[in-house]
Amino acid sequence: MGRWLLLGFALLGCAGDPSGSDAELEGVRPEGSAGAGGSDSDDSDADGLCDGTEVELGTNPQAADSDDDGLPDLIEVVSSFSPIEPAEPAADQVAFMNGSRGSSLDFSVRSTVNGDGQSLAGWFSAAGSFYRDELSAADYFVGATAVSADPIDGARSINEESARFAAVLGRTRLAFNLRFEFGERPDLECGRAYPFRYAIKSDDGETRSERFYLLVVGTSEAVELDPAGFCLPTVCE
Secondary structure, three states: OHHHHHHHHHHHHHHOOOOOOOOOEOOOOOOOOOOOOOOOOOOOOOOOOOHHHHHHHOOOOOOOOOOOOOOOHHHHHHOOOOOOOOOOOOHHHEEEEEOOOOOEEEEEEEEEEEEEOOOEEEEEEEOOOOEOOOOOHHHOEEEEEEEEEEOHHHOOEEEOOOOEEEOOEEEEEEEEEEEEEOOOOOOOOOEEEEEEEEEEEEOOOOEEEEEEEEEEEEOHHHHOOOHHHEOOOOOOO
């Protein structure tokens, strides 16, 4: 994932300024391709990546979703996932929430750690926003709770509200529940994708486990992973 992580940061840096160019993700589905004919500045598949950029990345300039996993190429690149590997992101790395008022989501996160007796707690962090309104996964995140340890005696105790497992010893699978809420925002007309990371850290601040995820919020088309249902820029990068 390292290559795509660096590319994602580069594109986020390009599109993250809310006062920048028309290439930003504005929350409006493009009406068509930014161009035709296959030049470097054209976007034949209207996925937000210029044809020349797609050639460099090894993605298909004629397909908005090169690996046919339901996510547009641009979304995967800026979210640090490979746009040419159908297994990225894995099914358990994608959380789906309807983009309408009152919607909510409980999302399970599980990770196996090798405990040495220290307490371990979950840590949520969102990637920078590439949408004009600057919303990120953090704006939908309400909180996390610790759910279970397997084996059950792998942790001395569980503090649900602080998402904390006390005195974890040996190989133990920890489970957390992440709560997301859409709130009172206007309903979305197209889907958005917000990358985030969930890490497990010990008392001394050491990261014992971490994984990247994707919160998909929007219409039924996006939630059902139809590339045409996502908000994409009208000018490619």
